Structures are given as C-alpha cells and as structure tokens.
Amino acid sequence: MRQFILNIIDFFYKPFEKFMPLQTFRYLACGGSNTLLDIVLYSVMYHFVLHKNDVHLFGVTISAHIAALFMSLAITFPTGFLLSKFIVFTNSSLEGRVQLFRYFVLVAVCFLLNYVFMKLFVNYFHFFPTVSKIFTTFFVVAFSYLTQKKFTFKTKSIPLP
Numbered sequence: 001m002r003q004f005i006l007n008i009i010d011f012f013y014k015p016f017e018k019f020m021p022l023q024t025f026r027y028l029a030c031g032g033s034n035t036l037l038d039i040v041l042y043s044v045m046y047h048f049v050l051h052k053n054d055v056h057l058f059g060v061t062i063s064a065h066i067a068a069l070f071m072s073l074a075i076t077f078p079t080g081f082l083l084s085k086f087i088v089f090t091n092s093s094l095e096g097r098v099q100l101f102r103y104f105v106l107v108a109v110c111f112l113l114n115y116v117f118m119k120l121f122v123n124y125f126h127f128f129p130t131v132s133k134i135f136t137t138f139f140v141v142a143f144s145y146l147t148q149k150k151f152t153f154k155t156k157s158i159p160l161p
Helices: 002-016 022-049 064-088 096-124 129-152
Strands: 055-057 060-062
Touching: 002 022, 002 064, 022 064, 022 129, 060 064, 064 096, 064 129, 096 129
Parallel strands: none
Antiparallel strands: 055 060
8 A cells, every 4th residue: 555655656757856855755745645635624524513513511612613623534544644654754773652642742732733723713803614623724734844854754864974
C-alpha cells in the first residue's frame, strides 16, 4: 500500500520538481488529502450526524461545531500519523513511539488552535462553521508542517568534519 501511494504521489510530482522538494510535495499531497478528509468528515458530522445540535455529555454541553471537530479528529489522527510516518517523513531517526507521542502533542496543539479559531470565527465573527473550518485549516496546516519537519519526525544532523 505504501509503495502504491508513493507511486501515485511521485507521478504527479514531475511538474513541480523544479519548484519544491519531493518531501514538501509529499507533505502537501498527504496533508492535503487528510485535510480534505477532515473537512468532509467535519461537514458530514456537523450537518448529518449531529444535525447542528449540541451534544450533552456527562452534564456538559458541547456545541455542535466543536463536537464535529472531535468526531473528525478520531479518524484523521491515525490516518495523518501513518501518512506522515510512512510516506512523508520516512528518514526520521526517532523511534516510532517517540514520533507517535510527539505527533499526539502536535495534534493536541493543532486541535487547540482549531478550537480557538473556530470559536473566534463562528461565535465572534459569525461565519458559517464549514467556512470557518476551511479558514482555520490554512493557519493550522502551515504550523503543522513546520512542527512535524523540525520536531515530530526530525532527522539527526550529521556534523561535518
């Protein structure tokens, strides 16, 4: 499956190879696919599963647009980690459990950023939730790429003699 995904991504890389490194293109392809999945799942959860209704859980009320974030995250967390580990950042020198922990921390920070931006866009600026999710995604993706490259899946630098 890994080789199949790489073959597809690398096939489409040819026109972009003069403009960006392969790893960046793979990140954009994998991250973009996972992000698109996240947006679709978010919209489906918000509109068709929750029917825009708040969720009442253990005496706590979670607004529908925030509950949909949690629901889509349950699927996109594992897919994002697997794509990052096995397709994008394959040269990482860190152990898998360290990568997973760091990815979890990164996702928690990104989720917090998503939460803050969603609250801001929906509750204060009164944007539609799905539009807010798309705007939020642009901010979070840039942060995520830099963090994954430099922290979650970093490679050891080999000192020059």
